[in-house]
Amino acid sequence: MWLEYALDKDNNPVSIKDVKRGRTNLRCPYCGRELIVKKGQIKKHHFSHVNEICNAISRKALVGLPLYDSFDLGLSPKYLEFLNEAWEQGKYQKYPNNPRIPLFLPVDVEPLEEIGVFRWNDWRRMSEFTKLGKIVVGGLSLNLFNQEQELRLKSRLEFLEEQIIKSKSESASEDLSYAITDYRLYREQYRKILRASLYFFEIKADNGISHKIGVTFGDIEQSISEIKLDLNQHFDTVSIKGLGFWSNRGNIEYYFQHRYQAFNYSLGNNASYFKFDDVKPVLRDLRRMKPKQLCEREREILEDKALDKVLLSLYIRHGMQKSEAHIGRPLAQRESTEKFLAKPKNQVVIAVLKKGLSLRQTASEAGVSVNTVRKVKAALEQNRDP
Ligand SMILES: [Zn+2]
Incomplete structure (x- = not known):
């Protein structure tokens, strides 16, 4: 696994996104040893141990948020190219949201059905894109994307909880300590997207009208003035208008960038600016998102209850409090x-x-x-x- 979180001296998780490359005084959340930040062109940005092997990192662990900042499902470029082509061709067909998949494919379609990207439609007598498949090509609406991702966010949380319960009941102490750290890092990321509010801005500058998607953890006015400051390095006049604001919706930022990447225009190394031919369908897409309803578990994550209390209530939920009580x-x-x-x-x-x-x-x-x-x-x- 790629280590994307490290601990600072107060034991708080720090994301790879918030640090500069090179040496740090951050430590591995699993083994407590020293880490350096690797930010290269090819591999995913990650923390790396200095000349040491960390058993925790050599495992396969699912601690990242599903469908958060990567949507290729680990598919090879050959498959991705095929999927994008099939989707693009749909634009010229009768059912653009359900494009005809050619019968003779340049790739073996079975693996795509296995991972749930395609499904066989008996009535149409052909394979078609599932919702997951549409996410891969950025074809699923923001509203439906939210629903699909939410299910996966919650089921991964449950999966990580099961890992804890399993290693606890097997008294595997090393596995248990890894499983607890996995869970902790996952909750931390989950908390971050719940804390964040999504915004959509219209920006008028010397080069005309553009739009920006982004998230903020606090005051929207402050975000506006920060963006202005940033843009003033490039343009003489800048004015910003808020077109939308969605609470607890940090989960959607990267999918939006993925879905609308054809309209992206880079400003420095920022991927969040867009030039749309027509912004109306984009606004409709955004405004169809239902307000986020926090479930009880999500509310608990947002509250950031101490981990030992979270674990205790987890053990109680799984009927482990009795054996705890006895000893x-x-x-x-x-x-x-x-x-x-x-x-x-x-x-x-x-x-x-x-x-x-x-x-x-x-x-x-x-x-x-x-x-x-x-x-x-x-x-x-x-x-x-x-
Ligand atoms: Zn380590």
Whole structure:
């Protein structure tokens, strides 16, 4: 796996996107060792260990957000090219949203059906794009994309939870510690997209009208003035108008860039500026998105509850609190009861109790209060229980 998060000195996760290349004082979330930032042209940007092998990183782990910043599903360029062509051809057909897939394909179509990019339509007697397939080519509307991605976001969260439960019940401590870190890093990314609000701006500058998509974690006015400052390096006059703002929608930024990449125009190394021939369909696409409804789990992620509390409630949900309780609290309680009974004064009380006298008589013979006899008796009974 590519390590995309590291820990700072306060143990907070830092994203690869927020650091410059080269040496850092950040540490590996799994093994705690030193990391350097690799930002090259070919491989995905990642943190790398300095001359060391990290067992955690050599595993295959799914800690990235599904369909967040990559949409090729790991397909080879040959397949991607074929898919894009098939989709493009749809524009000239009767059903552009369901283009005719040629019967004789330059590629073997079976793997595409296996990963769910195509499905066989018995009525049309041909393969067609699934929603997932449309995501690969950027053909799925933003609203439907949200629904598809949301399902996957949640099921990966559940998958990572299952990994924790599995390694915990198998008492595999190394696996458990990796699984917890995987889960933590995933939640951190999830939190980030939930915290973010999506914006869509119209920008008027010397070169005409353009548009910008982006996310903000705070004040929209501040974002506007930051963008203005940035654009003033390129243009004399800049004015910005907000066309839309969507809370908890950080998940859509990269898919938008992917879907509308044909209209992208680069300004420096920023991929978020666009020049549309007609912006109306784009606005419709954006405005059809339903407001994000946070489920209970997402609300919990947004609150950023401490990890040990999150894990505890996870164990409780999976019925693991009972075994926890058996080796946990009662053991400590039993120890303190034993200590209490071992006191010399209480040993005398125990000896007298064996004679079978009343509480009052026992108290008088042992030279203690009735209340003490009661406590000793209760402690003896408690200790007898398994
Ligand atoms: Zn490591």
